[in-house]
Amino acid sequence: MVGIVIVSHSVKVAEGIYDLAMEMASENEHIIAAGGMESGAIGTDAFRIMSAIKAADTGDGVAVLADLGSGIMSAEMAIEMLGDNINVRIADAPVLEGAISAAVTSTSGASLDEVIAAAEEARNTSKLS
Amino acid sequence: MSSKIYDCIEMIGNRIIENKDFLTELDREIGDADHGINMARGFTEVLAILPKDSDNIGDLLKKTGMTLLSKVGGASGPLYGTAYMQAGKVCAGKTALTAQDGKAVFEAVIAGIQKRGKAVKGEKTMLDAIIPAFEAYSAAVDSGASVNDALDAMCKAAEEGVEYTKTIIATKGRASYLGERSIGHQDPGATSATYTMQAVRDFIKG
């Protein structure tokens, strides 16, 4: 199953998204919340994200959902530092809706590319119609 | 006794830490009021973990970058982290640098920041101080100016770059959410980058 890493500047945001995504996923889904800094302060830390990607991977790859600015930059650094060992991609998607779509899709046994596509599709889903 | 490269990084760190409140104030105007806090937190840790007696420039720059990467927290973390790590690569194994090495360091730093942040000149970021500073430094070195004169030209261009950021709209980073309202404010990252270059100049000029 494709693993999922949720990156946010805030520990609480990442954990909250984790809770919401897990409701839609199977119990053995590997979703890891990588929010905030080690100290709990607001921010992102490439090394924390790197550990989360490793923890999320079961061999089928990892989809990363990230919030603003440095969330993306720190995730990119983490992926570069990991080298080619893990098949990991960042979804160009809103972090909450993207994480839920990714969780549902991964639980169905989809590939990393399919999980990323589902997360990115969340950008186009209208909420009012 | 501490090595020269340690002393230089210490000078940079102290300059940033001394200006923590000002950098944070600048970020309050067009961001989330944390740039000084972020950078001071990063450099406090850098100064605590760097080996004082090592004169391996590449190694100390790399360690500085890795520490900033994990401790700064904001966009400036991966950006300065990448910058120092790329500078460290250029200086691998070196215990002294020439004026030409300085150009290679600048090139690697700019390429690293651009790869990470995907910004170009004129988007109200740290690059608006760093790119003109590099151009002025290189032009001076290439025309045979003394190192001191090249460093002065570098800092003058960086300071002008900071002034220029007041006149433009932010299109990258958090300040881009403000759009037109970002005009009139100087960019925090361009300011911290200028402090960095001033500290290097003051260190080398002694």
Ligand SMILES: Nc1ncnc2c1ncn2[C@@H]1O[C@H](COP(=O)(O)OP(=O)(O)O)[C@@H](O)[C@H]1O
């Ligand atoms: N994409 C980018 N490219 C280059 N510099 C950037 C970019 N995004 C932000 N910056 C720089 O980072 C500074 C803000 O740093 P900081 O406040 O520490 O991070 P954050 O914006 O995440 O709170 C800005 O003033 C700007 O100079």
Ligand SMILES: [Mg+2]
């Ligand atoms: Mg900020």
